[in-house]
Each structure stands twice: as structure tokens, then as C-alpha cells.
Amino acid sequence: MARIVVVGAGIGAMAAAARLAVAGHGVTVVERGDTHGGAVGRRVRDGFSFDTGPGLLYLPAVWRDLFLKTGKRPLEECVELVRPADPVVEHRLPDGTRLRLPGLSRGATIRAVREALGGDTAERWTAVLGRAREAWEVSRRPMMEEPLTARTDPAPFRHDPYPAVPHRRGLFRRPAPADDLLTTATRELGDPRAVAVLTSGLWDWGVNPADAPAGALALPYVEQTFGTWYPLGGTRALADALYARCLERRVDFRFGVEAVAVAEENGRASGVEAADGTVLPADHVVLGGWSPSPGSRGGVADPLREPPGNAARAWSRATLLLALRGRRPAGTPHRTVVHGATAAEPPVTVLQPDDPSLWPTGEHATAVVTVPVPVGSGGALPAGTAERLEAAADAVVPDLADRELWRELRTPAEIERDTGAPGGAIPGPALGGGVTGRAAAPNPGPLPGTHRVGALAHPGGGLPHAGMTGALVAGLIVEGPDWRGSY
Incomplete structure (x- = not known):
């Protein structure tokens, strides 16, 4: 022993x-x-419980x-x-579009995309997720299931597993260049709204779509294929x-x-x-x-x-915890994503779990509002961060002004204090x-x-x-x- x-x-x-x-x-x-x-x-605090780390399980x-x-x-x-009740997530886009996506149903997801964003976008979405599946199958074992040692083959780490898609340049069709994920998604999806929706979940993994390989699209594929789960409590x-x-x-x-x-x-x-x-x-x-x-x-x-x-390219997060009076309204999505002006802007996520174990009585509720923020600001939040969190909470949480008991803002400084991670870094x-x-x-x-x-x-x-x-x-x-x- x-x-x-x-x-x-x-x-x-x-x-x-x-x-x-x-x-x-x-x-x-x-x-x-x-x-x-x-x-x-x-x-x-006061009989309310909040997750201060990840709020969902994949x-x-x-x-x-x-x-x-x-x-x-x-x-x-x-x-x-x-599994949170459908819709698992609601996306609120800057043009007023609302896209509600179910969980663990590829067909229902494609129907929802088609109804909200159009048939051409739904076809492109399906094709991109098909290529993301290939990236997952190629990378799953070396990038997740095998140890990284001096004996490891370095090839999977050097090459993007996302399959190249030929596209027309001049008179000829040539393979697309190896671009970052955001550029690839923009080219292949065409619709900026679809780009924002598909890439938004990457932030939950600590990944900036503009600073990641296209193969990271395997992460939203994993979410849509294997589902989003929530542990009670x-x-x-x-x-x-x-x-x-x-x-x-x-x-x-x-x-x-x-x-x-x-x-x-x-x-x-x-x-x-x-x-x-x-x-x-x-x-x-x-x-x-x-x-x-x-x-x-x-x-x-x-x-x-x-x-x-x-670690060198990690982000952190700012979080607003809300203690509420009154029950969570029926039909409230577990997760709501409020998108910024472009897909390059980190979205704000609002979690409203249907979990009475988090509340002092059944006549209460909680909401957790988060947004990714860069590491390296000495624990201070970038200008406008608190206002973005508050605006998203006001827009998403029903009757917030009347129901709010108290709120608490957590910054990267609290993450650093609790975990020892410099700058509150959350590595992807x-x-x-x-x-x-x-x-x-x-x-x-x-x-x-x-x-x-x-x-x-x-x-x-x-x-x-x-x-x-x-x-x-x-x-x-x-x-x-x-x-x-x-x-």
C-alpha cells in the first residue's frame, strides 16, 4: 500500500x-x-443556497x-x-428573436431553429453539428480519455479536428482555411443569430469562441447530444x-x-x-x-x-445572486441566455432552477446571473459589467422589482479568495x-x-x-x- x-x-x-x-x-x-x-x-444566506461555480452538469x-x-x-x-423541463434554454437575441431549445431531441431542436431562424439556417445548423460530431469522435479519446505524458502522440494537439469544408475561391473550390471557431461558425452558418446561439455555450466551459479552434464546436455538440443535467441541491x-x-x-x-x-x-x-x-x-x-x-x-x-x-488564456466570471419572494412562475426556462450586440461579446446567463431545496420555503425562489469577464483586472470588474447583469436580471426575472429580497455581487476577487486561482481564472x-x-x-x-x-x-x-x-x-x-x- x-x-x-x-x-x-x-x-x-x-x-x-x-x-x-x-x-x-x-x-x-x-x-x-x-x-x-x-x-x-x-x-x-438567510436560508437561500446558490451555486458559486458551474450551475449545470454535462x-x-x-x-x-x-x-x-x-x-x-x-x-x-x-x-x-x-433534466430541466423543456425548454432547457431560451436565447434572447438583440433583434428581439427568442429561440427556445429543448433537450435531448435533435429533431425538436432543428424544428425550433427552423421556426425562429428559418429553413436555410436550420440546414446549415444541422451540417455544422454533423461536422462537430466528427470532431468529437476524433478528439474524444486523446483529448479527454487518455493521459497526457511524455509518451503521448502530439499530433492530436497540433491539429484542429474539425473537418475542413471546401468553399469557392475564384473559379475553384478549395478547403477552407483553419480559422478560429467564431470565424468558422460565421462562414458556415451565415446567420449571426445562429452563430451567437451555437457559440454561446462555449463561454460556460471557459472558452472564448474568438480564441478557440473550430474543433471546440464539439462542446455544443456534447451538450445537444448528451443533454444538460441538474443535480437537485x-x-x-x-x-x-x-x-x-x-x-x-x-x-x-x-x-x-x-x-x-x-x-x-x-x-x-x-x-x-x-x-x-x-x-x-x-x-x-x-x-x-x-x-x-x-x-x-x-x-x-x-x-x-x-x-x-x-490557464494563460482563461477567463473569469462576475455573478449576481438574487434572493426572491414568490414562487418561480410555471414555464420559466431553467436557463436564459441574453446575447450582446455580436457573438464576440460574452452573453449574460440567467439560471432559475426549479429546486425548492435552495429556498427557505416554497414561497421563494433564486436566480443566478453570470457573465464572463477577462482575467487580469486585479479583481475589479470591467466598466459596465454590473449594469449588464442588472439589465439582464430585470429583463428575464418576472416582476423582479417587487420580488427581490436582496442581491449579492460576486467578482473574480471572490473566486480567487475561495479557490486560490490568480485573478479568479477559470481554465477551460x-x-x-x-x-x-x-x-x-x-x-x-x-x-x-x-x-x-x-x-x-x-x-x-x-x-x-x-x-x-x-x-x-x-x-x-x-x-x-x-x-x-x-x-
Whole structure:
């Protein structure tokens, strides 16, 4: 039995801890804060609860696999997953168009697009999603299901998996250039409204469509194909269930312990040094999230490499939490997206979950209003951000002026405080695609005996990807460096 110390109690770190513990190892998790979950946080006030991280769940198969392999109770017995009632999302476009999209029904989605945006746009939408499916099938295994190590074939990371579409230049049809996602979507969809709708979900993954390869269209394909899910109690309920599963597997959690360095002996990790000088001995060290690198003593940058691309190009978010009196009106979409003047402008998303567990009584409701913001402003919001959030809330939440009990604005500074992420950065998933692609950090750390999980590690940020980091690192530790996936 190996001694393993996991630094951080984020979602990826706990995923690794549970899998390593069930393999028979002794696992200790050290966390500088006083709770688990990392970016999957919760704000509780006056009987109201709000997710402060992601508000929806994609690819629940990642978590079904984890719970299946780490205990007797499956995911569905630990977390009540529901599909929000149709329409899953309503898009409000600047020209006044409203597009309501269902979940898990390709035919119904195409009908809704046709009715709102026209038949030609619906045909183009179908073709683009078909090519996005090809990108997903090509990239799924190397970009999500296999570890990133020195043995990894670099080709999938260098090339955009989105298939080139011939288009006419002069007298001849030639393959389209390898453009960024926004340029590709604009050329292939034609209608700027469809471009805004299809690319808007990328922001939820921490991806700017203007700074991403076309292959990232696989992300909206995943949403439309595998559905959007909501854990009753919020996504924090998933973090709570994962924490409980770790405790069942006898994982030892130590909160309020800040790791400042990885101890080294004979060129290999030998433990973790805490801020009080204590060293926890270990045969393997798993670094979660923005953990210190070997010898960095509290720094977040790895001295042996540049920051991974998914961190250097990350965005953050501003969030307005609304506590409301009165029930959520029947037929209210779970998610409403209020679009800006162009698809290049980050949209505002309003979540109004139908979940009484979030409210003090059945005569209340909540709304969470978010917009992506750049990292690097010292925690301050760009000019006009608060006004955009308030305007979207006024437009979407019925009778807001009469129903509002209180509101609370969260900025990147709160995200940095809660997660340790500089500037409140929320890294996106790894994406293949040359200049516009981005790679997360390799799963093995720079020092033998160390491994990385969480949003900075391959395959990057987002709930399903973070969960996969735990599976990949557990596989490498248990099976060895030649292991290539499916642990």
C-alpha cells in the first residue's frame, strides 16, 4: 500500500482520492480552506443556497463511472440528477428573436431553429453539428480519455479536428482555411443569430469562441447530444456526494492545512511540506488545482515549464445572486441566455432552477446571473459589467422589482479568495488546434512521484474534464506510466 498525499480538495482531487483509496492505497487530502469542492462552491444566506461555480452538469457518465467503481451505491442513489423541463434554454437575441431549445431531441431542436431562424439556417445548423460530431469522435479519446505524458502522440494537439469544408475561391473550390471557431461558425452558418446561439455555450466551459479552434464546436455538440443535467441541491450536491464517497473509502481529509512545497529525496517526491513546517511523508504526491510546484513554496507557476495554455488564456466570471419572494412562475426556462450586440461579446446567463431545496420555503425562489469577464483586472470588474447583469436580471426575472429580497455581487476577487486561482481564472478544457488550440499541463508532474489533477491538468477545466483528471492520474499511479486509459 502506497502513501499518497493529495493537495487540494477540489472536484478533480477528490475524484483521484476516491479511485486511489479503492485501489488499496492510504490517501490523505490536505486543503488550505475549511471545506471541500474547490470551484464547485456554495453561498448560503438567510436560508437561500446558490451555486458559486458551474450551475449545470454535462457528461454525467464521467461521474457514473466513478461512483460505480468506488463503492456499492451508484451515482443516482447519491445525487438526484434531473433534466430541466423543456425548454432547457431560451436565447434572447438583440433583434428581439427568442429561440427556445429543448433537450435531448435533435429533431425538436432543428424544428425550433427552423421556426425562429428559418429553413436555410436550420440546414446549415444541422451540417455544422454533423461536422462537430466528427470532431468529437476524433478528439474524444486523446483529448479527454487518455493521459497526457511524455509518451503521448502530439499530433492530436497540433491539429484542429474539425473537418475542413471546401468553399469557392475564384473559379475553384478549395478547403477552407483553419480559422478560429467564431470565424468558422460565421462562414458556415451565415446567420449571426445562429452563430451567437451555437457559440454561446462555449463561454460556460471557459472558452472564448474568438480564441478557440473550430474543433471546440464539439462542446455544443456534447451538450445537444448528451443533454444538460441538474443535480437537485445544485452542483454542490455532486461535490458533497463525492466527499462522502471519499470518507466511505477512508480518505483522510485535513482542512486548514496549506501546502507550500513538495519535499524531495533522491530526485523524487517524498512528501508535502505544510506552512507550519510539518512534512507529510508520501510515496506519491497528487497536486490539485493551483497547488504549489516542487520547490516553489507557495507559488503557482511550475519552474520547469510555462503555464499551461488553458490557464494563460482563461477567463473569469462576475455573478449576481438574487434572493426572491414568490414562487418561480410555471414555464420559466431553467436557463436564459441574453446575447450582446455580436457573438464576440460574452452573453449574460440567467439560471432559475426549479429546486425548492435552495429556498427557505416554497414561497421563494433564486436566480443566478453570470457573465464572463477577462482575467487580469486585479479583481475589479470591467466598466459596465454590473449594469449588464442588472439589465439582464430585470429583463428575464418576472416582476423582479417587487420580488427581490436582496442581491449579492460576486467578482473574480471572490473566486480567487475561495479557490486560490490568480485573478479568479477559470481554465477551460484542453483543445487541439495549432495556434488557437490549448493544452493543459501533463498529468505526470515535473518531479518523479508527482502528478497533477484539476482544471490545470489534462484534459483541463469543466466538471467532466476535471473528473477525468482524477481517473487518469489514478490509472497512471496504479497501472504505471505506460497505461493509456479506461481505468
